[in-house]
Amino acid sequence: MCGIAGIAGIGVDREAGLRSVRRMIDTIPHRGPDGEAFASAPGAVLGFCRLAIVEPREPARVLRSEDGSVRAVVNGEIYDAEEGRRRLRARGHRFATGVDTEVVPHLWEEHGPDLPRYLDGMFALAVHDARRELLFLARDRAGEKPLFFTLSGGRLLFASELRALLAVPGIDRSLDPVALRRFLLHGFFPAPYTPLASIRKLPPGHRLLWDGHRLRIEPWWDLAGFFGKAGAPAPRTLDEAARRVDGALGEAVRRRKRSDVPVGVFLSGGIDSGAVLAHLADQEGPGIPAFTLGHEDRGFDESMLAARTARHFRADLHVLRLGRDGLEEGLRTVLAEFDEPLADASIVPTRMLAGFARQRVKVVLSGEGSDELFGGYPTYPGHLLAERFLRLPGPVRRAVLGMLRRMTPVTMGNVGLDYLLERFVSGLAGDPVERHHRWFGVLAPGRIDGLLAPRVRERLAGDDPFGSARALERGRALPDLLARLLYQDFRLYLGEGLLTKVDRATMLASLEARAPFLDHRLAELVAGLPSRWKVRFPGTKVVLRRAVAHRLPAEVLRRRKRGFNIPFSRWLLEGLGERLRERFEPGRVRARGLLDPGAVHRLLEEHLARRADHRKPLFALLVLDAWCDRVYGEGVGVPLADPAGVPVTGEAPRDGEGELVAGEGAG
Numbered sequence: 301m302c303g304i305a306g307i308a309g310i311g312v313d314r315e316a317g318l319r320s321v322r323r324m325i326d327t328i329p330h331r332g333p334d335g336e337a338f339a340s341a342p343g344a345v346l347g348f349c350r351l352a353i354v355e356p357r358e359p360a361r362v363l364r365s366e367d368g369s370v371r372a373v374v375n376g377e378i379y380d381a382e383e384g385r386r387r388l389r390a391r392g393h394r395f396a397t398g399v400d401t402e403v404v405p406h407l408w409e410e411h412g413p414d415l416p417r418y419l420d421g422m423f424a425l426a427v428h429d430a431r432r433e434l435l436f437l438a439r440d441r442a443g444e445k446p447l448f449f450t451l452s453g454g455r456l457l458f459a460s461e462l463r464a465l466l467a468v469p470g471i472d473r474s475l476d477p478v479a480l481r482r483f484l485l486h487g488f489f490p491a492p493y494t495p496l497a498s499i500r501k502l503p504p505g506h507r508l509l510w511d512g513h514r515l516r517i518e519p520w521w522d523l524a525g526f527f528g529k530a531g532a533p534a535p536r537t538l539d540e541a542a543r544r545v546d547g548a549l550g551e552a553v554r555r556r557k558r559s560d561v562p563v564g565v566f567l568s569g570g571i572d573s574g575a576v577l578a579h580l581a582d583q584e585g586p587g588i589p590a591f592t593l594g595h596e597d598r599g600f601d602e603s604m605l606a607a608r609t610a611r612h613f614r615a616d617l618h619v620l621r622l623g624r625d626g627l628e629e630g631l632r633t634v635l636a637e638f639d640e641p642l643a644d645a646s647i648v649p650t651r652m653l654a655g656f657a658r659q660r661v662k663v664v665l666s667g668e669g670s671d672e673l674f675g676g677y678p679t680y681p682g683h684l685l686a687e688r689f690l691r692l693p694g695p696v697r698r699a700v701l702g703m704l705r706r707m708t709p710v711t712m713g714n715v716g717l718d719y720l721l722e723r724f725v726s727g728l729a730g731d732p733v734e735r736h737h738r739w740f741g742v743l744a745p746g747r748i749d750g751l752l753a754p755r756v757r758e759r760l761a762g763d764d765p766f767g768s769a770r771a772l773e774r775g776r777a778l779p780d781l782l783a784r785l786l787y788q789d790f791r792l793y794l795g796e797g798l799l800t801k802v803d804r805a806t807m808l809a810s811l812e813a814r815a816p817f818l819d820h821r822l823a824e825l826v827a828g829l830p831s832r833w834k835v836r837f838p839g840t841k842v843v844l845r846r847a848v849a850h851r852l853p854a855e856v857l858r859r860r861k862r863g864f865n866i867p868f869s870r871w872l873l874e875g876l877g878e879r880l881r882e883r884f885e886p887g888r889v890r891a892r893g894l895l896d897p898g899a900v901h902r903l904l905e906e907h908l909a910r911r912a913d914h915r916k917p918l919f920a921l922l923v924l925d926a927w928c929d930r931v932y933g934e935g936v937g938v939p940l941a942d943p944a945g946v947p948v949t950g951e952a953p954r955d956g957e958g959e960l961v962a963g964e965g966a967g
Contacts, residue, residue, distance in 0.1 A: 302332045302348055302350045302351055302373070302374065302375045302376075302460075303325060303328040303329075303331030303332045303348070303349045303375060303459075303460040303461070303464070304346075304347065304348055304373040304375045304424065304425075304426060304447075304458075304459065305321050305324035305325050305328075305346075305347045305348075305373075305458065305459040305460065305464050306321060306345060306346040306347060306426050306428070306435075306457070306458055306459075307320055307321055307344065307345050307456070307457045307458075308343060308344040308345075308428060308435040308455065308510060308512070309343060309344075309455035309456055309510075309512050310343055310433075310454065310512035310513075311343070311454070312343050312344060312345065312455060314340045314345065317340060317344075317345035318338060318340060318345055320345070320457070320468045321338060321345045321346070321347035322338065322347065323464075323467040323468060324347060324457075324459045324464035324465065324467050324468065325338075325348070325349050325464070327461070327463045327464045327466075327467045328349065328459070328461050328463070329349060330807055330808050330810050331349060331351065331460055331461070331807050331810075332348070332349025332351050332360070333349070333351065333810050334350045334351055334352040334356070334360065335349070335350045335352070335359055335360030336348060336349040336360050337350075337360040337361045337362050338362065339362035339364070339371050341371060341428060341430045342430060342433075343430075343433055343512065344371075344428040344430075344435060346362050346371055346372075346426060346428060347362075347373065348360060348362055348373040351662075351807075351810055351812060352561070353377065353559055353560065353561055353662060353663060353812055354377070354381075354398070354399055354400045354558075354559065355397060355398040355560060356560050356561055358397050358398070361397070363399075363401060363402050363404060363405050365405045365406060365408075365409055366393070368430075369429065369430045369431050370408050370409060370427060370428070370430070371405065371427070371428050372401075372404045372405045372408065372425060372426065372428075373425070373426050374401035374404055374424075374425040375423065375424045375425070375445050375447075375460050376421055376422045376423030376424060376440065376444070376445045377400060377401075377421050377422060377423070377812070377814065378400040378403060378404075378419055378421040378423065379400075379420045379421045379555040379556060379558060380419075380420040380421070380555065381400035381402075381403050381421075384403040384407070384418065384419075385403060388403060388406045388407070388410070391410065393406040393409075400421075401423075401425075404419075404427065405427065407419070408427045408429065408436070413436060413507060413520075415427075415436075415438070416438045416440075416507060416520050416521070417520060417521070419440075420555065420819075420820070421440065422440045422442075422814065422815075422818070423438070423439070423440045423444075423445055424437075424438070424440070424446060424460060424502075425437070425438050426458060432511075433511060433512060434509060434510070434511050435456060435508075435509070435510040436507065436508070436509055436510075437449065437458055437502055437507065437508040437510075438502075438506070438507040438508070438520065439502050439503070439504050439506060440504065440505070441504065441505045441521045441523075441818070441820050441823070442504055442505075442669065442790070442794065442795060442799065442815075442818045442823070443491075443503070443505070443794075443795035443796070443799050444799050444803065444815065444818060445460075445803065446460055446461065446800065446803060447459075447460065447501065447502045448460070448461065448462050448464075448494065448499055448500070448501055448502075449499070449500060449501075449508065450465055450471060450498050450499045450500070451515065452468075452470060452471060452472075452498070453470070454512070457471075461639045462494055462495075462496070462499060462640050463639045465499055466931065471498060471499070472498040472941075473496060473498070473931060473932070473939065474496065474939045474940060475496060475497070475894070475938050475939065475940055475941065476493060476494070476495065476496060476497040476941050476943070477756045477759040477940055477941070477943060478493070478759075478760065478763050478767075478943050479494060479496075479497070480752075480756065480894065481745075481748055481752070481760060481763065482765070482767075482768055483495070483641060483643070483742075483924070484743050484748045484751065484917070484920060485742060485745065485748060485765050485766070486737065486740070486741055486742065486792065486793075486796070487642070487643035487644060487740075487741060487742045487916065487920060488642055488643070488644075488792075488797040488800060489501070489640065489641075489796065490768040490769075490792055490796045491504070491795075491796060492517075493768070494640065495640060495641060495931075496941075498941075503517075503519075503795075504791070504795045505519055505520060505521040505522055505523075506518065506519050506520065507519075507520050521820070522776075523787060523790055523823060523824070523827055524772075524776040524778060524787050526823075526824040526827040526828050527778050527779055527783040527786075527787065527827045527828065528778075528779035528783065529828045530825070530830075531824070531825065531828055534828070535829070538833050538842070538843060538846060539846065541833055541843050542843050542844075542846040542847040543847070544825060545822070545826065545843055545844060545847040546847040548819070548821055548822040548825055549575060549576075549579060549816060549817070549822060549847070549848075550579045550582070550583075551819070551821070551822075552816035552817070552819035552821070552822050553576060553579040553580050553583065553665065553816045554579075554583060555816075555819065556665055556814040556815075556816050556819075557580060557583065557584070557665070559662075559663050561662040561663060562589065562660065562661040562662060563589075563661060563662075563664070563665065564588065564589035564590060564591055564657055564660065564661040564663070564665075565577045565580060565588060565589070565591070565615070565664060565665050565666070566590075566591055566592075566657070566664050566665070566666040566667070566813070567590040567591060567592045567606045567609060567610060567615070567617070568602045568605075568606060568667070569592075569602040569603075569604070569605025569606045569608075569609065569856065569859060570605075570667070570856065570859060571670070571841065571844065571845065571848065571852065571856055571859075572667025572668075572670040572671070572676075572817065573666060573667040574609045574848075574852050574853075574856045575667070575670075575844070575847075575848045575851065575852065576665050576666070576667055576816055576817075577590060577609065577610075577613055577615060578613060578852060579816075579851075581613035581614070581615065586613070586614030586615070587614065587615070587616050588613070588615045588616065589615070589616050589657075589661050590606070590610050590615040590616065590617045591617075591618050591620070591653055591656060591657040591664065592606035592607075592610075592617065592618075592619055592620070593619070593620050593622060593649050593652075593653055594619045594620065594621040594622065595622055595867075596621075596623045596624070597867050597870075600865055600866065600867055603619050603621075605856065605859060606619075607619070608853055608855065608856070609852070609853060609856055612852075612853050618656070618657075618660065620652060620653055620656040622649065622652065624871075627648060627652075627866050628871070628876075630648045630649065630652045630866075631648050631866070633651065633652075634647055634648050634923075635922070635923065635926040636926075636930075637651075637808050638808075638923065638926075638927070639804060640800075640927065641920070641923045641924045641927045642797070642800055642801060642923060643742050643916060643919055643920030643923060644797060644798075644801050644919075645865060645866050645915070645919050646801065646865045646866070647801045647804070647805055648866050649865065649866055650801060650802065650805040650806075651804075651805040651808060653805075654805050654806045654808070654809035654811045654813075655809040655811075657809075657811060658809045658810060658811040661811075662810075662811065663813075664806070664811060664812070664813050664814070665813075665814050665815070665816060666813050666814070666815055667815070667817060668794065668798055668799060668802055668813075668818065669790075669794060669815050669817035669818040669823070670817045670841070670844065671789075671794075672786060672789040672790040672793065672794040673786065673790070673817060673822075673823055673826045673827070674826060674834050674841040674843065674844040675786060675831075675835040675840050675842075676840050677789070677840070678840070679736060679739045679740065679785075680782060680785060680786075680835045681835055681839070681840065682739065683732060683736070683781065683782075683785065684835075684837045685837070685838075686735065732781055732784070732785070733766065733769055733770065733773065733784065733788065734766055734769075736769075736785050736788060736789075737766060737769050737788075737792075740793055741916075742917050742920045743916075743920075745765040745766075747917075748765065750896070750899050751895055751896060751899045751900065751903070751917075752894070752895060752896065753893055753894055753895055754896075755893060755940065756893075756894060756940065759940060760943075763943070768792065769788060769792065772787065772788055772791055772792070779831075780831050782831040782834065782835055783827075783831060786827075786834075790823075799815075802815075826843075829843060845857055868915050868918075868919055869907075872904075872907055872908065872915070873907075873908060873910070877904065877907070877908045880918065880922065881904065883925060884900045884901070884904060884925070886898075886901065888935045891936070891937055892925070892928060892935065892936070892938060893938055893940075894924075894928075894938055895921070900921065903918065903921075904918060
């Protein structure tokens with residue numbers, strides 16, 4: 301696991317390029333505290349900082365082919381590196397180290413732009429081919445590792461984090477109003493968007509080619525192509541499918557435990573991390589380090605059930621117990637450290653747990669990806685309920701909702717009935733895709749537009765707030781509604797939200813997180829299974845529960861999904877709300893120029909008066925404003941870009957595809 305950065309373009313000066321790349325690497329030492337390396341070639345400079353996991357005694361180095369014409373830097377882990385080495389040696393390739401990522405420049409020589417197809421792992425990588433005068437970038441299938449880029453003055457700059465690109469003088473910091481609206485809808489910035497119009501994210505499963513004149517972005521892998529295609533031979537029964545899922549998960553764990561440093565597990569009280577621990581314990585025996593959180597607020601406490609799971613597998617459980625003071629310190633840490641706004645309050649406990657685990661291990665396995673593959677969220681059966689509810693006559697629907705609202709007090713708890721009811725009602729308008737993202741999202745589009753300052757709204761004419769979601773529907777033949785929703789969540793909520801959270805939280809602690817459920821063989825198998833084997837109203841994760849039923853304690857299989865979180869709703873009522881009143885004082889909001897002061901005031905006061913639970917939008921506004929403080933200065937006005945002049949290369953019929961000519965790009 302590492303941080304990478306670089307610059308490429310015709311006429312790139314070696315010394316100036318080295319200075320720029322050093323600046324970028326210097327901003328991300330947490331991603332690679334075990335050494336750094338730089339290399340230059342005509343027209344390109346590459347930089348790298350290393351978190352040593354495989355062959356930890358090897359010094360940091362930029363990877364290269366035998367003759368030095370191909371150089372590469374990689375952030376991530378290649379799980380099938382040994383198998384790849386054997387194949388490459390048989391083709392005459394020679395290796396200088398035992399590092400897993402050294403296969404990359406050699407695979408480029410063999411396969412060119414198709415090289416990602418020959419990698420089993422999580423990665424963001426850059427290859428410079430001096431003979432072809434070509435820079436190649438690629439991200440892993442699910443988007444576990446990030447990669448940002450910008451075109452500026454005929455040069456392409458890339459880095460593992462947004463902050464690294466901002467370290468280079470001359471990068472335009474104008475905020476993208478379309479991206480801002482996407483953030484307030486989804487709670488994250490869907491690729492290719494970032495907060496800044498001049499900087500874009502390479503989407504998961506995509507590659508980029510840059511020859512100094514033209515930039516081409518295209519997909520190299522897409523889960524959509526596997527839905528409804530269970531492979532040969534397809535499982536004939538649910539039991540057969542469960543056995544294959546269990547076997548594929550075990551193999552995924554086996555690959556991801558490969559390490560020359562200690563490995564542990566993030567353990568909640570749920571089925572996903574429990575299944576990962578079950579397979580790891582089966583392969584390694586007792587004593588596996590496991591890490592969980594304990595809350596003084598029982599509604600947010602996972603530790604009791606995590607302890608039950610740990611005892612079952614004789615794991616070595618370590619519990620980080622958090623009270624109000626500790627969590628508030630964690631919130632301050634996240635607001636000061638985080639590289640980009642993310643409206644997910646669980647980033648706070650995740651960051652704290654990562655720092656806690658790093659005291660004992662350097663790698664953890666986690667359960668990300670299971671819900672989006674197997675249908676684990678209550679929204680999936682919720683869609684079935686919504687379809688039935690919408691068939692009722694209008695007066696009956698209104699009467700039922702009125703009665704439920706009167707009977708359901710605002711609790712400010714962790715996923716209480718009031719919160720679920722508000723989410724359900726907010727999503728009844730619109731088609732299923734719109735409904736789904738209203739349920740998952742931060743704010744409804746109408747409320748977003750009322751919250752934005754007039755100068756932001758006037759730049760959004762003609763923009764569809766659900767444009768990033770609808771782009772995923774175009775050109776893809778998905779067999780049914782559940783497949784559509786699972787694909788949406790795999791690409792958006794998982795790829796842009798959860799994996800961003802886990803990557804940033806763990807890497808800020810110099811800890812590597814690996815997700816066995818995101819093994820592409822397992823993901824492709826599960827995508828191909830019938831939807832009825834994933835969700836049956838009101839049940840979720842049908843095939844996964846059957847697959848691991850013989851491995852997990854019964855209470856783990858039965859429990860309602862919660863996950864790590866913080867009591868942010870109640871904090872607002874118990875003192876934090878007053879601090880937000882100061883932060884969002886009307887004069888300060890007006891000076892920033894992004895939001896309407898009156899709308900922000902009403903949102904906060906509704907929450908403080910217990911008329912509504914606005915935890916998600918208020919957290920979103922807090923992290924956005926804290927990020928603006930770091931990028932622009934405290935309370936300073938934010939420059940806006942004109943969307944008409946910003947090429948997105950991301951909401952074309954196949955999102956992420958597109959071509960830019962040098963000089964037309966951002967910056």
